Amino acid sequence: MSETHAQTVAYVRDSMLPPQPPPMRSSGAVLWLRANLFSGPVNILLTLIGLGILWLIFDTLWPWLSHSVWNAGSIRECRQIVSETYGPEANGACFAVIRARWHQFVLGFYPQEFYWRPILAFGLLFLALAPLLFGASVRARRIVLAIATVLTVLSAAMLDTGLAVLAGMTALMLAWSALIDARPGRALLASLLYPFAGVWLLWGGSLWGPVMVLAGFGVGLAVWRVAARFGMLAVAAGAAAAALWWWLVSAPLAGLLAGAVPLRLVPVTSDQFGGFVLSITIGIAGIALSLPIGIVLALARRSDMPVVKMLAVMFIEFIRGVPLIALLFVASLLLNYFLPPGTSFDIVLRVIIMVTLFSAAYVAEVIRGGLAALPRGQYEAADALGLDYWKAQRLIILPQALKISIPGIVSTFIGMFKDTTLVVFVGLFDPLKAMSDTVRASFEWKGAYWEPYFFVGAIFFVLCFGMSRYSMHLERRLKRGNR
Amino acid sequence: MQPLTAETRQADETAIDIVKLNKWYGTFHVLRDIDLHVSRGERIVIAGPSGSGKSTLIRCINRLEEHQTGKIVVDGTELTHDLKNIDKVRSEVGMVFQHFNLFPHLTILENCTLAPIWVRKIPRREAEETAMHFLEKVRIPDQARKYPGQLSGGQQQRVAIARALCMRPRIMLFDEPTSALDPEMIKEVLDTMIELAEEGMTMLCVTHEMGFAQAVAHRVIFMDQGQIVEQNTPTEFFNNPKSERTKLFLSQILGH
Amino acid sequence: MQPLTAETRQADETAIDIVKLNKWYGTFHVLRDIDLHVSRGERIVIAGPSGSGKSTLIRCINRLEEHQTGKIVVDGTELTHDLKNIDKVRSEVGMVFQHFNLFPHLTILENCTLAPIWVRKIPRREAEETAMHFLEKVRIPDQARKYPGQLSGGQQQRVAIARALCMRPRIMLFDEPTSALDPEMIKEVLDTMIELAEEGMTMLCVTHEMGFAQAVAHRVIFMDQGQIVEQNTPTEFFNNPKSERTKLFLSQILGH
Amino acid sequence: AEGDTLNEVKTRGVLNCGVNTGLVGFAAPDANGNWSGFDVAFCKALAAAVLGDGEKVKYVPLTGQTRFTALSSGEVDILARNSTWTFQRDTDLKLDFIGVNYYDGQGFMVRKDQRVTSAKELNGASICIQTGTTTELNLADYFKANNMEYRPVNIDSNAEGEQQYLARACDAYTTDVSGLAATRAAFADPENHIILPEIVSKEPLGPAVRHGDNNWGDIARWTLYALVAAEEYGVTSANIDELAKSSGNPEVQRLLGATDELGTMIGLDAAWAVRAIKAGGNYGEIFAKTIGEETPIGLARGLNAQWTQGGLLYAMPFR
Amino acid sequence: MVSYPGAESPPFRLSMLIYDRRYRSLTLQAVVFILAMLAASWFINNTLQNLAALGKTLSFDFLFRRAGYDIPQQLIPYNSDDTHLRAAVVGLLNTLLVSFLGCITATILGVLAGVLRLSSNWLIARLMTVYVEIFRNIPLLLWILLILAIFSEVLPPPNAYRGDTPEAGMILFETIAPTNRYTAIPSLGMTNSPGTLTFGRIGISWAFITYAVAFVAAVLAHRLIRARAQRVQDRTGIRPVTWWISLSIYLLPLLFLTWYFGLHLVPPALRGFNFADGINLDNSFVVLWLALTLYTGAFIAEITRAGILAVSKGQSEAAFALGLRPRRTMSLVVLPQALRVIVPPLISQYLNLTKNSSLAIAVGYMDLRGTLGGTTLNQTGREMECMVLMMAVYLVLCLGISSGMNLFNSGVRLKER
Ligand SMILES: Nc1ncnc2c1ncn2[C@@H]1O[C@H](COP(=O)(O)OP(=O)(O)OP(=O)(O)O)[C@@H](O)[C@H]1O
């Protein structure tokens, strides 16, 4: 074959060439500009348009922001200050309204002397979430814990919280952080206790109420453990035992215990909730409750039992086919009709139920995607090892599927959190519209349109953007695979 | 533990008994009147062209697939729709897949201890000891704390074998355990399998590794179109195939 | 068509001429002072460890990557920033990728006729005839109406070869065309390539299939760290490697 | 059913009172979430009568759209949210209006510089209107009857209406005259806006309860009358303790539970009316404190004066 | 069921209900079904009891009573004497209108932003990223309120156009007057009107019909020309230039009809309080439309970007290697594949937009929720009936859209082995 070229080709390099620096072409600011902004007529045009837009935004916003007034007692005073300082034509933001009323946007009508309670509740939330969300990197977790602790205590201190309470808060948060750092396994259990602690802090009342609810779960679990041999029957028995406990035992027992040891916080009713406390409460309750429901729905929808599947599909499609506003109106107008005569419960709770069902349907779809992404081999390997359906789901399938679905779940959560502003239409005081309207209804701040929107929008942006960045970070980490 | 009566001994000597097994996918007849008797300690290699039903047969034995007619008795337990029987059979039969199917979210050790702990209800400590024992056997004890994604294909397949062994099965099924591996890794896995064979484990193995078949199999079964076309000892099978199809097949796989 | 003057003959006999080619990715120097002259009809195999710049070299030849210094002349056309030159070169040079890169939304036939119709402006009827001709050559004319997703890997790679051939290129580049394939399918593809070689096509092929190199290559080029370390006829290269690196490399790939 | 609501309220210990989401003077929360206003005062009086403490009220803010459903579904015990008493609401919506606490009428507010002096000149105008209210229907009827056209600008709450009107997104703002006055009072330049003389509808505003629980209706109704009667007989929050002991007027004695125990007839105790009046004063005091001429709202008593003063307020006899 | 020769079934025992795979699934399903039915009947029973206690019955009679309220924007004739049903239909049409227009503009904006986000122009790419992030992370309600505030606070009232030296001037050659109530745009007038075709109270101008017919004919002709061009290309390899023929097919009849009917624009003019003659696009509508467009556009931009990125680099490289130019590569190779990735999430954005249009409540736009679920509900007190009806309509709408998506999906799914 190779006779024609044989003589010419033999070649051996005797010394390897060292790498050279690249020729001076790919660096320098001018070159960068040329390459990234002015690389052709279309690009030049686009750049000019972009600059124009930037200028437009700057030109409208900057004078307003730079002429802002932070110290004033009313909007009229604000305007006066602006026109005195910057001339009669000047237009300035009156952030004094935020300064005067920011606590109302954030904490609603929560009693002033108890401001530390919601703050502590949300601070603890980060401690509860840390082992779940930031478990992968010890450093990230420590940073989050430290920031959460410091911020919580700081903001509580700024709100005139008593020294004793402050010390208690600090001690609690430090102890919990230490637990997370030393015994991550235990910390996960502590995270499970969080919902009860959060509810107690926010609504107050006797500690025994939440404790009894928690005990119900314990009872159910114990019965299930004891009866575990009987498979599915054990689950039913556990559920029944828990239900009996809640129904019959818990209320009297709680009363009894409260009589003996009255661990009580002053109760705060839901109508005092408003602003971001309300949004965040609804949002977090919604996601925490919708996750398990979503998982069950997703499993049901992938089930090979037609009846179960059909019910799940009907539920999911119904919820997804109806606007959230309609569901909120159902919560406010109709839910009482569906319950036995005479029952009437808190509108916040009803809204939470609806929001939960709503996001459960979306979460279910996300998790279904995660389940579908798992290779069949995983199911088969679990089967071949003799794991039954629930064990296989719990140990093999769900951990993987949930991991894949986290980004989707987070974006569902972001959507839901944004949607909590819609509760204004059923008469709750959301931070956006209801609170702004309330603030504007007062004589001092009538006419302050832009500032509240600006403030509330900025908070929403920070929270949602933070969450979406976090989920992108997760996505990247997941793409890299298992370490 | 029971005294060996005639009957139990009979059952004891038979590992798998398949009688007139038929299976359809929809209307497609994949397995046709399969009769197969495997004694305890016997090692069988199943070969055949793609689509001939080898995997399906293997998967029927631990009920990853349901059969429609005929009878499969594994270790004295007949496979019916009864869940208890299925569970019993599955915990007696270990299976190694072509694509390993390790659980990527668990470490190697956890992969190996999962089923013993949750199915056999063995204490964790004990399960881990067993797992380390088998990991040593497949010569990767040092990888126990890693995740599957960090191992090479050959190592992963050896973990898969160890995982199956941890359930202390009486029968091992292999479905083309080496065909997804790079050539260098094939040898590692085959070595492990040969060692297992030497310990007297009952094995059914779908493979085209003829060297392996020659070395360890008691019997080679050749399947085509859902039927057993020929079976024989390895030497006879390779050197002296009877049926035309077998000859054709052998010429293809040995040719390349 | 032109009378062969000394110059055009010169150009005509040179398929590719690469002089002092240097390329950087950012500050990373991938190709260092590459000099390579390929005559018409010559068949060259490029080998080397992973990351040595083989793919980059191949991809510079049809300007999928831009080079920074040096000169590449393909079939008499120098590759500069001039779009016309690039178009010209690309329509003269066919390329087959490791992962086939067939267009999944088009049938096999459409994959093969797309470029002739839109680039060469050949009537559809005619393009289809050509396509069928080459599909026959790679022995899959019966799959013409299917979609890439419906074919096996080996078949897909053969389609990719046919697709490149439909542009009637004078030079074919192959970038590890068989390394994503299962062993059985490698042979199909190599057979097709050998056939091509026999017809006298100029070929540059990155591959580690040493059998193939021995059978068809005029020259084997060994690259490491972005440089051509050794080149020689296949026989010499395999039996009598000169440089230490080549020896090391050969011992690795032949060892397994 | 009969007697249920009273028992429920008593066991709950809190009165659920449906109020406006924010209408200064009638019902609005301040910066700390404390509610005050004309309607709120009635809630307080009722709570004082029933529960003994005017602060035991949970205010449920209701939009124009959710108010009646909230009442029928039992979410609130009483609706004190400036709602007009109409035939359809009383019958078809299964509500019971227990009386009128404010006689109102729908009017129009325009800015002075438009030089409109009569609603009849509003042909073709854009008019801001709150959806889900009777004003919406009245407006349609009025323009139809006068053969005029208009462009409705629908708004969801008074706050939004104010904003739209001030931004001149509508030429006129229509709602109950009291509401207009309250809104105008809050403007930076009230003098530049006028309320047109035409009153296009009768708007008797009053608290409402559910159909079917007559006893609860009675309690609410007579609490309202107690406030009105107290004004008529000169009983104020200041002199009530004294009068309860020493009033010579038998009607006052009955009212204040000194002689007949009227309270027990409606399931309360004798001092119910005393507590109700003490909670925020009599009708006149409440009016003066929340929306009267001394307040920024600056409403005159007008139709809402006692019948003895030429108004329409007329409490049924306590006997 | 297929029956298999020789398949025998063992005798039935009770324990098989739990331990036999086949029966176990049946048992479970029966249990679940019974539980579901029990729950449903419990709810229904409660509802009936509660309604009975209130003396209400379920009845849809109210739909045929006089509505009594006016609706600012109506696509079919409506006045306050019409029934609630008609009001609901007017509301539904308003929902459909804003959703439909919103979907179109959001798609245009979103695709543009998504493509520009991938642009090599650093500034534009950053700007688009900022746009996407800002709109995705702030509630839609805020955007609606903000845009509404901008419209009502910044734009001039109609009054400002009055007088010899008006404070505000119409834009675009004195034809469009944006005000803080509505945007007044010209309407169409005809000097030579061919009359109208009426169905009951809905009239359609014959001129409109003629235009529609001309347009459809032009589309058909255009298709024919394209097909012919394709045939020529198939035969000779060279595609004839046809754009000017197509253009004239569209334009010439249009111009002719316009001349024939004497069609012209009637600019809005200020009469009394408001602009008349032209068409006044209510701000409630424009604001909602704009907000939905901007908000959904941000999501669509992300989808577009992801779709384009999902087409592997190998695809465009293969096309380049075959000598295809970038533009052709985009249209022949990348876009057809990206579309398959883009369309399903795009449709679910359309669903979201449709559902989000119910936020019309914040601007007082009378959509389905504003009429049937708002004023009608309030005037009649029929919350149960109104809500059920309203949710049913939304459900039908959404299921319709998503079954359309499924059809598309199964149509374009890549063929696999
Ligand atoms: N779930 C299924 N549904 C329908 N047909 C199937 C299914 N699984 C396998 N088949 C078909 O059954 C036949 C036998 O499949 P099987 O996997 O047992 O073959 P095999 O001998 O293992 O082949 P290979 O060597 O390719 O693994 C094949 O024709 C296959 O297409």
Ligand SMILES: Nc1ncnc2c1ncn2[C@@H]1O[C@H](COP(=O)(O)OP(=O)(O)OP(=O)(O)O)[C@@H](O)[C@H]1O
């Ligand atoms: N787009 C790129 N940007 C930066 N570095 C790159 C890029 N593409 C390749 N490289 C680097 O350039 C070097 C040469 O890459 P190339 O793909 O040419 O190697 P190769 O010899 O083909 O290797 P293999 O056998 O793995 O395909 C590698 O170190 C690779 O990491």
Ligand SMILES: [Mg+2]
């Ligand atoms: Mg197989």
Ligand SMILES: [Mg+2]
């Ligand atoms: Mg390469």
